[in-house]
Amino acid sequence: MQATWPGGTEGQQAAAVKVERVDGGKFGTHCVRITVPPEAPANWVGWRQKVRITSGASYFVAAWLRARGLTGEARVHGHFLDDAGQLAGPKFWSTGGSVGGDDEWKLVSGLVSMSGPVSTFELHLTMNVRGVLEHDGAVMMRTVRAALGEIEQRQARPGLAVWAEDPLVKVFRDTPAGKLPAAPELAGGRNEAECLQLCLRSSAAASVTVKLEPLRSGAAALPPGRIETVGYVPCLQPSGYFSSSAKPYERRLAGGTGRTDGWRGWWPDYLVPSDGRIALEARRTQPLWITYAVSRDAAPGEYRGDVVVEQAGQPPVRVPVRLRVWRFVMPDRASLQVIYDLRNGPGWSTFRTEEDWRTWWRFMAEHHVCPDEIQPRAGFKLVDGKVVMDTAAFDRAAAYCYDELHMSAGYFAGPFYACGWAHPPSPFLGLKYPSPEYQAAYQDAVRQYWAHLKAKGWADRLSLYVSDEPWADRREVIQWLADIIGYTRAVDPQIPVYSSTWGHVKAWDGVLNHVGLGQYGVYPMSEWAERRKAGDKAWFTTDGQMEIDTPYNATERMLPWYCFTHGVDGYEFWGFSWYTYDPYKFGWHSFIYQSGEPGKYDWVRYPNGDGFIAYPGEPLGRSGPLSTIRLEEAREGIEDYDLLLAARAAAAKQPHGELAKALAEVAGLTRIPNAGGYRSTDILPDPDALTSLRRRIGDLLDKTP
Numbered sequence: 001m002q003a004t005w006p007g008g009t010e011g012q013q014a015a016a017v018k019v020e021r022v023d024g025g026k027f028g029t030h031c032v033r034i035t036v037p038p039e040a041p042a043n044w045v046g047w048r049q050k051v052r053i054t055s056g057a058s059y060f061v062a063a064w065l066r067a068r069g070l071t072g073e074a075r076v077h078g079h080f081l082d083d084a085g086q087l088a089g090p091k092f093w094s095t096g097g098s099v100g101g102d103d104e105w106k107l108v109s110g111l112v113s114m115s116g117p118v119s120t121f122e123l124h125l126t127m128n129v130r131g132v133l134e135h136d137g138a139v140m141m142r143t144v145r146a147a148l149g150e151i152e153q154r155q156a157r158p159g160l161a162v163w164a165e166d167p168l169v170k171v172f173r174d175t176p177a178g179k180l181p182a183a184p185e186l187a188g189g190r191n192e193a194e195c196l197q198l199c200l201r202s203s204a205a206a207s208v209t210v211k212l213e214p215l216r217s218g219a220a221a222l223p224p225g226r227i228e229t230v231g232y233v234p235c236l237q238p239s240g241y242f243s244s245s246a247k248p249y250e251r252r253l254a255g256g257t258g259r260t261d262g263w264r265g266w267w268p269d270y271l272v273p274s275d276g277r278i279a280l281e282a283r284r285t286q287p288l289w290i291t292y293a294v295s296r297d298a299a300p301g302e303y304r305g306d307v308v309v310e311q312a313g314q315p316p317v318r319v320p321v322r323l324r325v326w327r328f329v330m331p332d333r334a335s336l337q338v339i340y341d342l343r344n345g346p347g348w349s350t351f352r353t354e355e356d357w358r359t360w361w362r363f364m365a366e367h368h369v370c371p372d373e374i375q376p377r378a379g380f381k382l383v384d385g386k387v388v389m390d391t392a393a394f395d396r397a398a399a400y401c402y403d404e405l406h407m408s409a410g411y412f413a414g415p416f417y418a419c420g421w422a423h424p425p426s427p428f429l430g431l432k433y434p435s436p437e438y439q440a441a442y443q444d445a446v447r448q449y450w451a452h453l454k455a456k457g458w459a460d461r462l463s464l465y466v467s468d469e470p471w472a473d474r475r476e477v478i479q480w481l482a483d484i485i486g487y488t489r490a491v492d493p494q495i496p497v498y499s500s501t502w503g504h505v506k507a508w509d510g511v512l513n514h515v516g517l518g519q520y521g522v523y524p525m526s527e528w529a530e531r532r533k534a535g536d537k538a539w540f541t542t543d544g545q546m547e548i549d550t551p552y553n554a555t556e557r558m559l560p561w562y563c564f565t566h567g568v569d570g571y572e573f574w575g576f577s578w579y580t581y582d583p584y585k586f587g588w589h590s591f592i593y594q595s596g597e598p599g600k601y602d603w604v605r606y607p608n609g610d611g612f613i614a615y616p617g618e619p620l621g622r623s624g625p626l627s628t629i630r631l632e633e634a635r636e637g638i639e640d641y642d643l644l645l646a647a648r649a650a651a652a653k654q655p656h657g658e659l660a661k662a663l664a665e666v667a668g669l670t671r672i673p674n675a676g677g678y679r680s681t682d683i684l685p686d687p688d689a690l691t692s693l694r695r696r697i698g699d700l701l702d703k704t705p
Contacts (some may be wrong), residue, residue, distance in 0.1 A: 005125075007032070007047040015386075017045055020133075026064045026105045031136035038071075038130050046126030046133075050081070051140055053121045060110035063125065064136035065099045071218075072129035072521045073098040073673050075108055082250070084208060089116030096259035097682065099133070100521050100673030110257035116246075119377060123472035157362045158203045160280075162309050162317045167558075167633060168552050168687035169289040170268050173232065177201045183320045187695050188390065189297040189328035190347050192639045195632055197230075197319060198307060201285045209310045210276040214301035215292060215323050222323070223293050223302055223507065228271035229278065230287040235267050235549040235587035239608035239678070244591060252591040252603050259607070261679040262549030267587060269548050270615045273628045274558070289629065292323055300327045302700070326702045328646050334368040336560050336641045337409035337461070337539065338634075339569030340613065342371035345578035346359040350616055351375075358400065359624045363614070367627070367635040374398045377413040378452075382429050387444040391452055409570060410500070410691065412449065412464040416442075418484045418704055420468035422597035425480055431574065433480070439487050447491045463498040463514050463537075464488055472505040473598070485511050499574070500541035510534070515540030517568065519559065521673020525566050532567050540571035542672050545677025546630055548587050548609035553633035554684040555677030556613075560641035561690070564648075565670040575611030577625070607678070640694060647697050650704040660698040667694055 007019040018035040025031025034046050053059060063076050075098040082088035083588060097108035112121065125135040165171050178199065190193040201207065212225040246252045250663075269529070271289050280286055290307065302324050309317040314432040344350055347414075351357055357375050364371060374397045379390040394413070402409045411417075418425040418433075425433035428442050446464070453459040466484060470477050485497050485508070488695030500516030504523045509531065519540040529540060540562065545555050559571050580590040591603040598660040605623025629671070644666065651660040668688060675682035684690060 004607070005032075005047045005049050016040060016379045019045060019047065020697055022699045025607055026066070026132065027137050030127065031134050034127060034133045036127070036130045036132075040130060042126050042128055042130075044126050046124060047135070048084060048126070048139045049123045051121045051123060054121065055118050056144075059112045059121070059140055060109065060143045061095065061112055061140045062107060062121065062352070062688070064105050064107055065103070066100060066105045066134040066136075067099040067103040068132035068134075069102060070100045070127070070129050070131035070673065071524045073100040073676070074100075074109075074127040074129060074133050076123040078112065079122040079124065080116075081117045082117045083119050083124055083300075085120070087475070089118040091245075093121075093257070093688070094321045095456060096240075096261065096677055096678060099419060100129075100675075105136075110259075112257060113342055115129070115142045121517065139704060151413070152683075153203040155348070159620075160206060160208065160309070160314065160317065161310055162319055162686065163199050164285070164319070165197045165579040166687050166691055167195045167289070167636070168554065168557060168684070168691065169197075169628065170553065170629065171197065171199055171230070171285060172268065172552055173266060173284050174197065175201075175285045177285075181631075183322070183667045185322045185324070186292070187324040187326065187698055188294055188642060189240065189698070190298050190300070191330040191614040192293050193291050193293045193635070194226055194323060194512045195636065196292070196307075198286055198288045198290055198319065198632075200280055200288065200309065202280045203284065205282045206280045206311055208278050208280060208393065210274075210278060210288065211308045211310065212276075212290065212535070213305040213308065215305040215321065217299065217301040217303040217325075219383075220299045220301070220303075222298060223295065226291045226293075227276050228289040228627070229274050230268045230289055231270040231272055231563045231584070232266040233269050233584060234265070235262065235608050236264050237588040237608070239547055239549050239588070240439040241544065241607065244603040246603060254605060258549075260547050260550045261681050262547070262551060267548050268378050268586070269587070269609070269628050269630065271629065271632070272620060272621070273626075291632070294323075294325055296329060298325050317467075324697050325698070328643055328698065328701060330518070330639055332640065333406040334408050335636050335645055336368075336563060336638050337639055338369045339372050339409050339411070339539075339570070339572040340364070340369050340576035341572075341574045341578070342576045343578060344422075345575075345611065346582055347581050347590065348577075348583075350577050354397075356562035357397070360614075361401055361405060361407075361666075363627075364576070365407060367629075367631055368408075368638040369576075369634065370407040370409045371401070372411050372572075372639075373388040373414060374401055374410060377415070378449060380413075380415055380429060382431075382441065387429070387441050387448065389445065389448045389452070395456070398456070398458060401653050402461060408461055410462050414445060414460055416446065416464050416466070417468075417469040417479060418466050420470070422474055422477055424476075424598070425484060434483060441483070443487050443491055446495070448490050450495055452490060458512055463496040465498050466512075467499040469500050469502065470502060470505075472503075472507070478505070478507045482511055489513070496537055497537070500543075502541060503530070504531075513537060514539075516572065517547065519571070519672070519674075520676035525672050528566065528568075540568055542571050542573045542677065544607045544610045546573060546634075547607060547678055547680075548615060548630075552680035552681035552684055552687055553630055554687070555628065556630045556634040557637040557640070557690065558684065559634070559635040561666060562672065564644045564669045565639055565667050566672060574612070577616070578611035579616070582609075582619065583612060584619055643698060647701045650701055654704075659697070659704060662693065662697050663699055669693070
C-alpha cells in the first residue's frame with residue numbers, strides 16, 4: 001500500500017475544482033472532500049490508492065460518503081492492474097450503493113473477487129459529476145467467503161399460518177409467519193386490477209385448497225379472482241454488468257461484486273396459474289398472487305369477500321378481503337408510453353409463428369406495455385433507384401396492436417435504426433452513408449412511412465429509434481447522428497426521433513427531440529426541465545434496472561411515479577423475453593460476445609433479470625407467457641400514473657386542498673438522483689409509504705366533486 005493517497009484530476013480541469021483534506025467528517029478529525037463547480041467540464045477527479053493483492057482472493061471494500069448538490073450518483077470504484085500497471089482481469093469495479101443529491105453520510109461497500117493476471121487493486125475515491133462529495137472511513141480487507149444458509153427460526157405456532165404481505169415486498173421461502181388472520185384492504189379504480197399477496201406457511205408438509213369467495217357490494221359482485229403461485233429461481237451469481245477479455249476457450253468469471261442490495265439464494269419471480277390446490281413443504285413459506293379484475297362498469301363502493309384456506313381435518317382459515325372501488329376509470333389506452341423489447345434471446349426461441357407474436361402481444365396489452373416493433377415490419381426496397389414501401393403485413397399486425405389492443409407506443413420499422421454505441425451508420429437499402437444516394441433514399445422512406453402512419457392514426461404513438469446508447473464522447477458519433485436526425489426532421493420537424501442517450505448530450509439540443517434519460521440522475525432533471533420547455537420529449541431508459549435479486553418490486557412500481565413527477569412521457573426496458581439460459585434454472589445470464597466499436601469485442605454478462613420480465617410457459621407445460629411479480633407491479637404502476645393524472649386535474653381546481661397536498665408528497669418519494677433499480681431498499685426504504693400515499697390520493701380523488 002502506498003504511504004499517501006495521491007489526489008487530483010485526470011486530464012485538464014477547471015481551476016475551481018478542489019481535492020482536499022478538511023476538518024470534520026464521519027470519524028476522527030478529518031475527511032477528504034471533492035468540489036466540482038457547475039461550470040466545470042465533466043472529468044474524473046478524486047483520490048487513488050494502490051494495494052497489492054493476491055489473485056483468486058476476495059476483499060471487502062467500504063467507505064462512508066456524503067453528498068452536497070451532486071448532479072448524479074457517486075460510488076467507490078476500483079481498477080484491476082497487472083504487474084506492468086495495465087488494466088487486467090475484470091478491469092473495473094464499483095460498489096453497489098451510491099450517493100447523490102444531498103445525501104447524508106452513507107456506507108457503501110462491496111466484495112471484490114480477484115481473477116486473472118491481477119496483482120494490484122487501485123482503489124478510487126473519485127467522481128465524474130458536479131457538486132461536493134466527501135469520503136471517510138475507507139477500508140479494504142481480505143475476506144473468507146461463506147455461503148448464506150437458511151435462516152433458522154422457531155415456528156411461532158404449530159400448524160398452518162396465513163397472512164398478507166404488500167405486493168411491493170418480495171417474500172422468501174424462509175420469511176417467518178405474519179399475523180393470523182389478516183384483513184387485507186385493497187383499493188383501485190374501474191377497468192384495472194388489484195393484487196393481494198397471500199402467504200402460507202405450515203410447520204409440517206400439508207395439502208391445502210384455496211377458494212376465493214366473490215367480492216360483493218350489496219347485489220353487485222366483481223368477477224372471480226385469479227390465483228397464481230409464486231415460483232423461485234436461483235440467483236447464485238452477482239448482478240451487474242460484468243466484462244471479460246478471456247479467450248474463447250477460457251472460463252469467463254464475474255470479477256468484483258454485484259450492485260444490488262440482494263444476496264445469493266432463491267428469489268421469488270415467476271407466477272404459475274393455480275386451481276387453488278397447493279402443496280406446502282414443511283417450514284417453507286409459499287406466497288400466492290391473487291388478482292381481482294374490476295370491470296369498467298363496476299359500481300363504486302366497498303366490496304367484501306373471504307379467501308378460504310381449507311386443510312383436511314382442520315377448521316378452515318378465512319381471510320376477509322375488502323376492495324374499495326373508486327369512481328376513477330382507467331382508460332383502455334394507458335396514458336404512459338411503456339415499451340419492452342420483444343424478441344428471441346440467444347438461449348431460447350419463443351417466436352416461430354404469427355400466432356406466437358399475437359399471444360405475447362395480447363399478454364403485454366393486458367399489462368399496458370408495448371413491444372418495441374410490430375412484426376412483420378413494413379418492407380422497403382429500391383426499384384429503379386426509387387424507394388418502394390410495402391405495408392400490407394405490417395398493417396394487419398399494427399391494426400391488431402394499436403386499434404384492437406389499444407397499445408400506446410412503439411418504434412418505427414427497423415431499417416430506420418442507424419447505429420449503436422460507436423459503430424458507424426449501417427447501409428440503408430444497400431446504400432452507404434454518407435452518400436447523397438443514402439440521404440435521398442432514407443428521406444424518401446421516412447416520408448412515405450410517416451405519411452402512412454398519419455393516415456392510419458398511429459403517428460402519435462411511434463418514435464424513430466435512431467441509435468442505441470451512442471458514445472457521445474466521440475466526435476464522429478455526434479456528427480453521424482446529427483446528419484441522420486437532420487435527414488429525418490427535414491421531412492417533418494415533428495417526427496419524434498429517439499435515442500437512449502442516458503445523459504444530456506448538449507451537442508444534440510435542438511437536433512434530437514426525443515431522449516432516453518437515466519432514471520437515477522445521470523441526466524440532471526433541471527436540464528431536462530429546460531429541454532421540455534423547448535418542446536422535447538423524453539422516456540426513462542432503464543436497462544439493468546429491474547433486478548430479480550433486490551428485496552422490493554420498487555423500481556417497477558415507481559417508474560411511472562418518477563415519470564409523473566419529472567414530466568417524462570414513459571419508459572423503455574430493453575427486454576421482455578430475452579433469455580440466455582433456461583430462466584427457471586438460472587437467475588443470471590451467460591456471457592455474450594459483443595462489440596461496442598468496430599474491430600473490438602468483449603465478453604459481457606448482463607444483470608440478473610435484465611432482458612426479461614416474463615417467462616415462457618412451455619417448460620411448465622403451458623402455452624404462451626407467464627407473468628412475474630415484477631411485471632405485475634409494473635402494471636400497477638402504469639395504472640397509478642393515470643390515477644395521478646386524474647388527481648392532478650382535480651387538484652388544479654383546489655390548489656390548496658388536501659388532494660394537492662397529497663400530490664406534493666409524491667415528489668418526496670421520487671427524488672432524482674437516486675440509487676437506481678439495483679437497490680430497491682434505498683429508493684423505497686418504506687414500501688408502505690407508497691402504498692398508503694396511493695390509497696390516500698385515490699380516496700381524496702373519490703371525494704372530489
